[in-house]
Amino acid sequence: MSDRDWQLLVIDDDAMIRSSVVTYLEGAGFKVHHSRDGASGCEWLATHPVDLVITDLCMPDVDGLSILRSVKHCHPNLPVIVLSGVGVVRDVVEALRQGAADYLVKPLVDLEVLVHSVKRVLERQSLLHDNQRYREELEKANRDLREYVRLLEHDQKAGRRVQSKLLPVSPLTVSDITLSFEVIPSLYLSGDFIDYGFLSRRYLAFYLTDVSGHGAAPAFVTVWLNQLVRRLFREQRIFDSEESFKRDAASLLKLVNQEVIRSKIGCHLTSLVGVIDTQTREMRYVVAGHLPLPVLLVGDRCEYLPGKGKPLGFFEDGEWEINSVQLPENFTLAVFSDGILEVLPRQDLLAKEAYLLDHIATSHNPTARDSFSAASTVDLSDSFGLKNLEAVPDDIAILKITGGTG
DSSP states (O other): OOSSOOEEEEEOSOHHHHHHHHHHHHHTTOEEEEESSHHHHHHHHTTSOOSEEEEESOOSSSOHHHHHHHHHHHOTTOOEEEEESSOOHHHHHHHHHTTOSEEEESSOSOTHHHHHHHHHHHHHHHHHHHHHHHHHHHHHHHHHHHHHHHHHHHHHHHHHHHHHHHSOOSSEEETTEEEEEEEEOSSSSOSEEEEEEEETTTEEEEEEEEESSOSHHHHHHHHHHHHHHHHHHHHHTTTSSHHHHHHHHHHHHHHHHHHHHHHTOSOOEEEEEEEEETTTOEEEEEEESOSSOOEEEETTEEEEOOOOOOOBTSOTTOOOOOEEEEOOSSEEEEEEOTHHHHTSSOSSHHHHHHHHHHHHHHHTSTTTHHHHTSSSSHHHHHHTTGGGOSOOSSOEEEEEEEETTO
């Protein structure tokens, strides 16, 4: 029993019995009000809260069963113990059917039996009250959670719209080279980001970056990164000359790496940065911890382009190697974020990379050539069944660059 002061109401027309019951219950620590008949007891109960009613069954005018029915009608959760000097089974059954918490037969030779019954009923009532309170608190918490999720979804959808507006036009065709992309977020917002542009009327620059983590935090970093890269291109005049074309892919990563470390954004980034000279078809690219490596398809040849380098955001003195490849008139370059590896049906990384290369090579056979060489990335995502997945475990970004007829 708790330490609270339990309020009891005793109704009995026998003054001697009523007095002995009240005295004993008060001695047991209860606060007790008593009434000499059913009418006055019901009248008092209408304006005073109590925790338990103890009533005699046989009384003139208003009997115990009438009191029981009245209490259950007006106070359905208020327990009632019925006392009776008759002890007829029919009365016991009827009292319990009407909702009595207990039924005791007078005379009560040992009033401790009544105290035990009162305590047991009140303990049960306390548990029911606690369960009801917990249920209400849980329902409120669930309502609050649903509202929070609704607001979060609304905010993230708004964030997704902002993020989408920063993405480039897809597809974009310049000098018979077409770039297209697709970003499939694991949540509303994506930590994968793609951007590209045509610079100095000669150079097609592009990057795919994957910010560590999921959800809003890495998505905000992609927005920050987009603005940073655009500022660096503008201020540092990146890829605006042949000399810049040869060196600035690595310079860009060094500048971004310094900004990531200085800003203490709490994330690291993997990235692939490339630039294509549309006049000579030379492509220079830098790999910063990015997997899988870009896949180049030329004719019937399908291979990973070589490259290695540290992720961004770890090492202040990081250096990145510039790789170069001569692109033919017709080619397809496919770049994926590492989220694609999570959905491939293989166990270890090497097996997944082998499967990815083999799958793309198979999709690029002569019968599938026209579909695979299309300008958009739809054929790539469809070939991996990405549209049929209910959810993806990690963000997936696909960048596709085709030259000539692919």
